[in-house]
Amino acid sequence: MAATEQVQLMANKVRYKKRDGTLYLMGERVAWCPEGRDHFDLTVVYSDIKCQKVSPEGKPKIQLQIILLKGDSYVFHFSHDDPAIARSTRERVKNLLAQMLPKFRRKIDKELEEKNRLLQTDQDLFQTYKDLVVSGIITAEEFWNSHSSKLPSEVGSMQKVGVSAAFLADLRPQTDGCNGLRYNLTADTIQSIFSTYPAVKRKYMDKVPDKLSEKEFWEMFFQSHYFHRDRLNQGNSSKDIFSDCIKKDDQDLLALLQIGVKDSFNDLTYLEDEDSTKAEGYGTQADVSSKGKPSSTQLINKNIIKRFNHQSAMVLSSSNKPTDQSSGDNGTVVDGEPTTKKAKLKESVQYDDLETGNSQNEVSLNLHRSERYSHGPTIVNQVHQELNGQRVHEGMHIVSNQCRTYIPRLSHVIDPSQASTALTDLSPDNTRNHLGESQPNAIQHLLSPAQQEGLKQLYLSATELARHFWSCFPATTPFLQEKVTRMCKSIENFHQTRVRAYQDDLRRNMVHANVTEHLEDMFSAIFTKFNSWQSKKGGRK
Amino acid sequence: MDESEDRQLLVVIFDVNPVWWGLKSLHGEAQITKCLDALLVFVNSFLMLRHDNQLAIIASHSTKSVFLYPSSSQEGEQSISISDGRYEHFARVDSSIIQDFRQLMADGCEDKDIRSDSLIAGSMSTALCYIHRIMREAKSRQKINPRILVVKAADDAAAQYMSFMNVIFAAQKEHVVIDACVLGQDSGLLQQACDMTGGMYLKVPTQDVLLQYLLTAFLSEAEVRKSSFNFSQTNSSRDVDYRAACFCHRSLVDVGFVCSVCLSIFCQFSPICSTCETAFKPPPMSAKSRKKRRLPAGRSNSPYTEGVLK
Numbered sequence: 001m002a003a004t005e006q007v008q009l010m011a012n013k014v015r016y017k018k019r020d021g022t023l024y025l026m027g028e029r030v031a032w033c034p035e036g037r038d039h040f041d042l043t044v045v046y047s048d049i050k051c052q053k054v055s056p057e058g059k060p061k062i063q064l065q066i067i068l069l070k071g072d073s074y075v076f077h078f079s080h081d082d083p084a085i086a087r088s089t090r091e092r093v094k095n096l097l098a099q100m101l102p103k104f105r106r107k108i109d110k111e112l113e114e115k116n117r118l119l120q121t122d123q124d125l126f127q128t129y130k131d132l133v134v135s136g137i138i139t140a141e142e143f144w145n146s147h148s149s150k151l152p153s154e155v156g157s158m159q160k161v162g163v164s165a166a167f168l169a170d171l172r173p174q175t176d177g178c179n180g181l182r183y184n185l186t187a188d189t190i191q192s193i194f195s196t197y198p199a200v201k202r203k204y205m206d207k208v209p210d211k212l213s214e215k216e217f218w219e220m221f222f223q224s225h226y227f228h229r230d231r232l233n234q235g236n237s238s239k240d241i242f243s244d245c246i247k248k249d250d251q252d253l254l255a256l257l258q259i260g261v262k263d264s265f266n267d268l269t270y271l272e273d274e275d276s277t278k279a280e281g282y283g284t285q286a287d288v289s290s291k292g293k294p295s296s297t298q299l300i301n302k303n304i305i306k307r308f309n310h311q312s313a314m315v316l317s318s319s320n321k322p323t324d325q326s327s328g329d330n331g332t333v334v335d336g337e338p339t340t341k342k343a344k345l346k347e348s349v350q351y352d353d354l355e356t357g358n359s360q361n362e363v364s365l366n367l368h369r370s371e372r373y374s375h376g377p378t379i380v381n382q383v384h385q386e387l388n389g390q391r392v393h394e395g396m397h398i399v400s401n402q403c404r405t406y407i408p409r410l411s412h413v414i415d416p417s418q419a420s421t422a423l424t425d426l427s428p429d430n431t432r433n434h435l436g437e438s439q440p441n442a443i444q445h446l447l448s449p450a451q452q453e454g455l456k457q458l459y460l461s462a463t464e465l466a467r468h469f470w471s472c473f474p475a476t477t478p479f480l481q482e483k484v485t486r487m488c489k490s491i492e493n494f495h496q497t498r499v500r501a502y503q504d505d506l507r508r509n510m511v512h513a514n515v516t517e518h519l520e521d522m523f524s525a526i527f528t529k530f531n532s533w534q535s536k537k538g539g540r541k
Numbered sequence: 542m543d544e545s546e547d548r549q550l551l552v553v554i555f556d557v558n559p560v561w562w563g564l565k566s567l568h569g570e571a572q573i574t575k576c577l578d579a580l581l582v583f584v585n586s587f588l589m590l591r592h593d594n595q596l597a598i599i600a601s602h603s604t605k606s607v608f609l610y611p612s613s614s615q616e617g618e619q620s621i622s623i624s625d626g627r628y629e630h631f632a633r634v635d636s637s638i639i640q641d642f643r644q645l646m647a648d649g650c651e652d653k654d655i656r657s658d659s660l661i662a663g664s665m666s667t668a669l670c671y672i673h674r675i676m677r678e679a680k681s682r683q684k685i686n687p688r689i690l691v692v693k694a695a696d697d698a699a700a701q702y703m704s705f706m707n708v709i710f711a712a713q714k715e716h717v718v719i720d721a722c723v724l725g726q727d728s729g730l731l732q733q734a735c736d737m738t739g740g741m742y743l744k745v746p747t748q749d750v751l752l753q754y755l756l757t758a759f760l761s762e763a764e765v766r767k768s769s770f771n772f773s774q775t776n777s778s779r780d781v782d783y784r785a786a787c788f789c790h791r792s793l794v795d796v797g798f799v800c801s802v803c804l805s806i807f808c809q810f811s812p813i814c815s816t817c818e819t820a821f822k823p824p825p826m827s828a829k830s831r832k833k834r835r836l837p838a839g840r841s842n843s844p845y846t847e848g849v850l851k
């Protein structure tokens with residue numbers, strides 16, 4: 001037994017495989033050792049455990065089952081003579097396991113899950129992963145190092161789901177046929193009830209499962225006046241375990257009133273305006289009605305409103321718990337109050353968009369020679385002609401003569417043979433080349449879509465490998481140097497296997513164009529660089 | 542006629558640079574009147590497609606742009622006696638064009654008109670304004686599709702670059718397609734215009750076949766051309782020369798240096814940008830060549846970037 005491990009819990013009289021023994025829960029594993037021996041027959045690490053199960057309540061045998069990730073399972077039988085003690089032991093073991101398991105489990109699973117999900121959603125990434133990692137060209141770590149930007153891990157903390165204020169009202173009972181009511185309780189509802197009413201939670205922890213079963217507990221809960229609308233304070237219902245809860249609630253309300261509202265923006269009593277807060281409807285006036293004694297309906301209403309207020313306060317406090325503790329020191333609030341108030345006012349009143357423009361701490365652009373922007377390029381093909389030559393004048397003369405004596409002959413504009421040659425020039429096969437459409441030897445025409453896909457995958461993988469290679473330079477640390485050699489080998493590997501396979505496939509399908517020329521160029525550049533680097537390194541040493 | 546096509550508004554810009562046409566006539570390669578003939582036939586065919594197709598022709602001279610049709614001169618409305626049984630509208634159009642053309646060329650062959658380029662950019666702006674006006678007037682009635690056809694003869698002028706580019710952007714905004722039929726040398730500006738507005742650029746080999754080219758390629762509008770087999774894929778963008786010109790030599794550059802402050806383009810590195818006087822560090826010489834970086838080769842800490850200008 002490793003002495004360094006901390007034994008968290010020891011449970012005697014635990015049978016495993018029909019033998020008596022003791023169950024130990026350590027810092028990192030669960031172990032069982034038979035009675036009388038001193039070595040562990042069974043050891044299971046927490047990270048291997050997928051989940052645990054307990055035998056149902058009604059069964060005489062009190063058992064706990066541990067299921068591993070691989071699928072194996074181990075059953076422990078708590079065989080104390082007194083079933084209550086056995087049960088409580090099992091509960092303790094179960095609780096401890098329930099605490100330890102998540103700590104060990106979640107760290108690994110979450111990352112793997114994310115990676116799996118990412119690979120499933122992004123097909124290209126998956127293909128690259130298959131190409132590079134599965135075939136052993138680079139390790140998985142390096143792969144994820146380079147693509148870590150795509151992993152959503154360690155994104156900001158997830159928000160807790162708050163408590164719905166209507167959760168109690170949503171528990172609509174269904175009539176059971178014979179004068180009974182069924183309430184459906186889900187785990188979420190139970191959670192909400194516990195977080196809103198800590199008193200109920202305390203009672204639950206006390207009574208279940210030792211004194212009351214869960215079912216009985218909830219029955220009493222629903223039957224009690226605590227739950228129902230018209231709760232009148234009946235002092236003599238001692239059977240009702242929730243009667244003291246009512247008293248506690250009243251005390252809570254009073255305590256809340258004492259605390260008051262911290263934020264002076266939300267504090268109505270801060271307004272010393274006679275008219276507003278003292279008026280009717282704000283709840284500050286006592287019900288001074290004409291009758292001396294308040295009627296029962298008024299009393300009931302008051303109670304209901306009190307309960308509403310209390311429940312709202314509890315719901316709010318259940319969501320505010322973490323922040324309340326952080327801002328719990330009231331001492332410093334007093335000093336900072338005026339500044340925080342001013343800041344709040346400012347924030348709600350000013351809008352960034354509507355502010356006047358930014359300060360003038362920008363350097364103004366001073367352009368000399370801004371006429372440069374308005375001139376275009378000199379046309380390369382300009383033939384410098386003598387504009388004042390004799391020929392120009394002659395030409396212009398001829399033109400003006402032609403125009404003066406111009407008589408349109410619109411029926412003899414074009415010669416038929418000329419027209420037909422022009423037509424053939426403009427017809428489809430010729431226009432393709434004439435108008436310069438995508439060249440006939442473009443990739444789209446040469447390769448089938450499947451081959452294009454293959455080429456694209458090749459490029460994805462090859463460029464990733466090349467990027468790993470080139471990013472190692474300058475190779476200062478031994479790690480980088482070793483990586484350089486490793487990358488070169490993997491690139492060679494890739495070249496030999498994948499690229500050649502693709503080329504063979506193309507050749508078999510009678511595609512003779514060399515579409516992988518660029519890839520080959522990239523690889524030869526890498527190889528020459530590697531050789532020169534190696535010779536330099538060798539020369540230096 | 543098929544009513545499923547929309548009305549068209551075609552504005553033809555005819556380059557009548559007398560210098561260019563004169564030289565061509567001297568060499569016997571081209572004649573302006575024959576070109577005008579072809580244009581008239583084309584225009585008639587266009588008007589025949591739909592009875593309410595609208596037309597405008599602008600002559601782009603070296604010193605002015607003149608509307609040949611609709612006639613800008615006052616006497617355009619005089620009745621023309623038709624003796625050959627032509628469709629009246631054609632007769633009107635033809636005679637208006639010829640009359641104004643004669644007028645223009647009679648006045649336009651002076652010494653002051655000797656320039657090697659025509660006012661193409663100006664004519665295009667005029668065309669765009671005319672289109673805008675017609676579109677506004679026609680809004681209450683049926684839809685009308687505008688386009689511009691430029692029949693270019695003379696060479697490009699560097700001075701018109703800026704206006705030309707502005708015209709192209711305006712045409713893009715107005716969804717006006719610019720087609721080009723080039724008689725002389727290839728024009729980079731028109732190639733860019735056609736590419737950016739979705740038009741077609743054709744270079745006609747000889748003048749004799751001009752009419753056939755016009756009728757085959759340019760009679761249908763851009764929408765219809767998309768369904769045509771041979772004209773649906775025009776010049777791919779990489780054949781069009783979109784290179785920018787460097788500020789120091791005004792020569793076209795592929796890869797250059799751009800100042801990150803004023804965005805002026807240079808072909809060589811200079812430690813101070815001559816436009817905005819910002820100082821830059823010279824690029825460090827790296828002993829190891831880094832060919833395969835995914836990032837561009839500029840260092841991240843220097844304020845300039847080296848990029849491919851296309």
